[in-house]
Amino acid sequence: MSEKDKIKTLLVKKPLKLDCGQTISDFPLAYETYGKLNDKKDNAILVFHALTGDQFASGTNPITKKDGWWNYALGPGKAIDTNKYFVIAANVIGGCMGSFGPSDINPKTKKPYGTNFPVITINDMVNAQYNLLEYFKIEKLFSVIGGSMGGMQVLQFVSNFPNKAHTAVPIACTASHSAQNIALNELGRQSIMADNNWQDGFYEEQNKQPDKGLAVARMAAHITYLSKAGLQEKFGRKLQERDDLKFSFDADFQIESYLRYQGSVFVDRFDANSYLYITRAMDYFDLTKKFGGNLSKAFEKSDTRFFIISFTSDWLYPTSENREIVIALNAIGKDVGFVEIISDKGHDSFLLNVPDFLNTVRNFLNKSYEKIQ
Amino acid sequence: MKKEFYNIANLVTKNSKILDVGCGNGELMKYITENISKDIRGIELSKSNVQKCVEKGLTAIEGDAEKDLRQFPDNSFDFVILSQTLQAFLDPENVLNELLRIGKKAIVSIPNFGHWKVRLHLLLKGTMPVTENLPNEWYNTPNLHMCTIKDFENYCKQRNIKINLKNLKFQNLFSELGIFILEK
Numbered sequence: 001m002s003e004k005d006k007i008k009t010l011l012v013k014k015p016l017k018l019d020c021g022q023t024i025s026d027f028p029l030a031y032e033t034y035g036k037l038n039d040k041k042d043n044a045i046l047v048f049h050a051l052t053g054d055q056f057a058s059g060t061n062p063i064t065k066k067d068g069w070w071n072y073a074l075g076p077g078k079a080i081d082t083n084k085y086f087v088i089a090a091n092v093i094g095g096c097m098g099s100f101g102p103s104d105i106n107p108k109t110k111k112p113y114g115t116n117f118p119v120i121t122i123n124d125m126v127n128a129q130y131n132l133l134e135y136f137k138i139e140k141l142f143s144v145i146g147g148s149m150g151g152m153q154v155l156q157f158v159s160n161f162p163n164k165a166h167t168a169v170p171i172a173c174t175a176s177h178s179a180q181n182i183a184l185n186e187l188g189r190q191s192i193m194a195d196n197n198w199q200d201g202f203y204e205e206q207n208k209q210p211d212k213g214l215a216v217a218r219m220a221a222h223i224t225y226l227s228k229a230g231l232q233e234k235f236g237r238k239l240q241e242r243d244d245l246k247f248s249f250d251a252d253f254q255i256e257s258y259l260r261y262q263g264s265v266f267v268d269r270f271d272a273n274s275y276l277y278i279t280r281a282m283d284y285f286d287l288t289k290k291f292g293g294n295l296s297k298a299f300e301k302s303d304t305r306f307f308i309i310s311f312t313s314d315w316l317y318p319t320s321e322n323r324e325i326v327i328a329l330n331a332i333g334k335d336v337g338f339v340e341i342i343s344d345k346g347h348d349s350f351l352l353n354v355p356d357f358l359n360t361v362r363n364f365l366n367k368s369y370e371k372i373q
Numbered sequence: 374m375k376k377e378f379y380n381i382a383n384l385v386t387k388n389s390k391i392l393d394v395g396c397g398n399g400e401l402m403k404y405i406t407e408n409i410s411k412d413i414r415g416i417e418l419s420k421s422n423v424q425k426c427v428e429k430g431l432t433a434i435e436g437d438a439e440k441d442l443r444q445f446p447d448n449s450f451d452f453v454i455l456s457q458t459l460q461a462f463l464d465p466e467n468v469l470n471e472l473l474r475i476g477k478k479a480i481v482s483i484p485n486f487g488h489w490k491v492r493l494h495l496l497l498k499g500t501m502p503v504t505e506n507l508p509n510e511w512y513n514t515p516n517l518h519m520c521t522i523k524d525f526e527n528y529c530k531q532r533n534i535k536i537n538l539k540n541l542k543f544q545n546l547f548s549e550l551g552i553f554i555l556e557k
Binding site: 305307326327330331333335336337338339340341342356359360363364367368370371 | 414420423424426427428429430432433434435436444445446449
């Protein structure tokens with residue numbers, strides 16, 4: 001049995017009506033769990049992943065053999081302590097780590113869906129993952145947590161299921177995807193589509209892979225996850241294994257070599273169509289508009305205790321956008337805490353070893369858990 | 374905990390809804406949570422202090438009272454507390470208006486520049502007063518708008534702000550601190 005066959009999967013039988021109008025049913029939702037669900041079933045946390053994440057948040061990802069994407073924050077004794085909490089993480093639908101996605105075989109055509117896969121939204125992702133609560137017979141989650149697109153899912157989850165989480169921690173996210181972020185996502189998508197191997201999305205049946213396009217998309221996106229100061233400090237103008245400029249278009253600079261490497265390893269683990277679908281879901285995310293321009297209304301019925309976190313050097317989901325969520329919650333008297341953490345690591349800060357961030361998450365969770373006992 | 378905080382805590386009513394503006398590391402909020410009302414939250418400028426509040430299990434948001442009180446609706450709190458920071462704002466008049474807008478009552482404390490020690494310091498030494506409550510020099514003090522208890526009373530009178538605390542008369546000379554309950 002290959003590692004990929006060992007992925008835990010919930011087959012969701014219940015029909016799910018997507019925002020695009022289509023209804024899906026009998027679809028796979030891949031998930032992973034960490035820690036143990038206690039007898040009271042009051043220690044469960046649903047963790048939502050970001051654009052290129054998956055269900056393997058902690059430990060070693062069995063497919064990539066790399067550390068789980070949230071290994072700094074999640075695990076035994078860590079900020080999200082799996083000795084104490086039961087953590088569920090699912091692969092979003094539209095993804096490529098076992099959940100229903102564009103590389104799945106369309107039973108009607110016996111070929112991969114490709115771009116015939118329905119356009120999905122953050123709302124659809126969250127509604128699909130809600131099935132996990134029923135599967136584990138969890139009446140109410142202790143917390144929903146996620147950064148970036150994971151944070152958007154947190155907001156959507158609380159809005160859709162106002163009494164299903166005691167606490168919520170949206171990190172480095174927004175309630176409404178900005179023009180700049182749509183633009184950056186479009187850059188990535190156009191890069192993939194410009195690759196001749198993309199074949200209008202039907203590359204798999206032709207045994208082709210738009211690796212170059214996907215790699216460039218990743219390179220561009222990767223820059224947006226860092227900060228100018230962070231890049232300057234790490235790379236500056238340092239040259240890559242050479243003493244002088246080569247007067248060519250080789251990777252003279254370390255930053256060039258680094259980005260090329262990031263692009264090349266990404267294509268081994270990620271599907272180009274999934275990249276298109278998931279970025280589209282982010283672009284379509286506008287919780288404010290969904291509630292007639294009043295974000296407060298999204299949370300009116302919720303009894304969830306919020307803690308919102310942003311980072312000083314995050315220019316992709318800047319503090320001002322995170323603060324909009326705080327303002328919306330305060331406007332209706334909801335229990336909300338907020339802090340902007342100092343870090344020069346850009347948007348990626350939430351994935352990295354940023355002690356002030358990790359301690360804040362740890363303290364918020366542990367103190368909130370005491371309160372529900 | 375400093376005496377001022379006990380005095381302030383004694384002024385809020387049981388189970389009332391409270392906002393502590395400039396809540397610092399949450400010391401007062403913690404005391405009130407444990408003894409008087411769990412429905413309390415804070416707003417604080419310092420990131421590390423917000424983190425200390427989280428450590429104590431308190432609800433706090435990082436924010437600047439000069440511009441971030443706007444997000445709270447009218448009369449959304451029974452009490453809004455402002456301890457010894459009014460004098461440090463660029464626009465204390467605006468902050469006071471905001472406190473009285475979002476709170477049914479505001480509890481405000483000020484370091485009293487009319488205290489006899491302060492008066493004597495200026496009279497005898499001829500330099501800007503430095504005391505226990507006002508420990509900074511003129512060039513590094515965060516206090517932009519120092520006033521006396523009498524100044525503050527006059528200010529409230531002129532603007533029809535009710536001061537709802539007795540025994541404040543004659544204290545201008547002997548109190549290092551003025552604590553007021555204000556109402557519109």
